[in-house]
Amino acid sequence: HVLWADSARADVQSIFDGTDELVPLVVRQVAGCIAARELVRVRSLPMDTLQSYTLYLGAEGLMCSLVRQDFMRCREVLEHLAERHPRQAVPHAMLAKWHVNRLVQIWSDDELSDQRRGSEHAARALDLDPEQPLALAAAGLVQMNLKGDMDAARGLLEKALQIDPQQAAAWAWLSAIQAYSGEQGSAQTSAAQALSLSPLDPERHVFE
Numbered sequence: 720h721v722l723w724a725d726s727a728r729a730d731v732q733s734i735f736d737g738t739d740e741l742v743p744l745v746v747r748q749v750a751g752c753i754a755a756r757e758l759v760r761v762r763s764l765p766m767d768t769l770q771s772y773t774l775y776l777g778a779e780g781l782m783c784s785l786v787r788q789d790f791m792r793c794r795e796v797l798e799h800l801a802e803r804h805p806r807q808a809v810p811h812a813m814l815a816k817w818h819v820n821r822l823v824q825i826w827s828d829d830e831l832s833d834q835r836r837g838s839e840h841a842a843r844a845l846d847l848d849p850e851q852p853l854a855l856a857a858a859g860l861v862q863m864n865l866k867g868d869m870d871a872a873r874g875l876l877e878k879a880l881q882i883d884p885q886q887a888a889a890w891a892w893l894s895a896i897q898a899y900s901g902e903q904g905s906a907q908t909s910a911a912q913a914l915s916l917s918p919l920d921p922e923r924h925v926f927e
Contacts, residue, residue, distance in 0.1 A: 723752040774800055775809070782817060783921040787826055793817060811844035812857035819864045834865050855879035856889040869896050887917035891926045 725748065733739035774796050781793035794817055801810035818837030827833045841861040844854035859875035862868045876893045879886055894909035913926040920926065 722756055723748055771800060771803060775813075778813060780921055782813070782820065785824075790821070790824070790826065806847060808844040808848040808851040808854040811840045811847065812851070812854040815841035815844060815857040815861055819860055823864065837861050837865055850882060852879040852883035852886050852889070855882070856886055856892065859889070860892055863892065863896060869899060872896055885916055887913045887920055887926070888922060890916065891922070 727741055727744065729739045729741035734741055778793050778796040778800070781789050781796065784790050784793070794814070797810050797814045797817060800807070801814065804810060815837050818833045818840065821827050822830060822833050822837075838861055841854075841858040844851065845858055848854055855875050856879040859872040859879065862875060863872035873893065873896050876889050876896070879889045880893070890909045890913035894906045894913065897903075897906035897909060910926060913920075914923070917923070917926075
């Protein structure tokens with residue numbers, strides 16, 4: 720994968736004499752690109768221990784369950800992860816998504832509380848890591864579903880995809896915004912991207 724590409728002109732003798740700025744420029748650009756790429760890779764790892772990551776994957780599966788008891792169990796797992804990893808943005812991002820899903824599923828016993836809690840978890844996730852792709856995507860989902868601000872939602876989702884273009888759910892949620900805005904071609908492209916990135920996703924039905 721190409722991380723950086725550019726062109727420049729320089730005097731060969733000046734390069735060998737060490738007086739040309741080309742080499743320092745290339746070093747700065749390459750080093751910066753590598754550092755940025757590694758930062759994205761680190762942020763894409765939602766949990767830093769195998770046990771926690773196993774719980775996270777389990778919560779992802781429970782999030783998509785149409786069995787209410789399983790869905791409620793998902794919240795318990797995510798709250799446990801948030802307590803175990805207080806500096807991690809991902810559990811809060813997932814909890815924000817959980818409250819949105821609860822409202823969409825019409826399983827909420829207190830809609831105002833779920834709206835407030837969903838917004839709080841999204842804000843907490845961004846406070847912990849404003850560049851975390853899942854946190855940005857979850858905040859976009861909250862803006863779209865709980866606050867009805869499509870412009871803010873689009874901006875957050877697009878930023879998430881700039882940082883990590885492989886966020887399948889973000890592509891699906893962006894597709895919904897594009898569809899609501901009458902951008903049929905873009906909506907179809909985004910939905911197809913979501914499906915191609917995660918063909919066995921637990922939320923494939925949402926992508927479709």
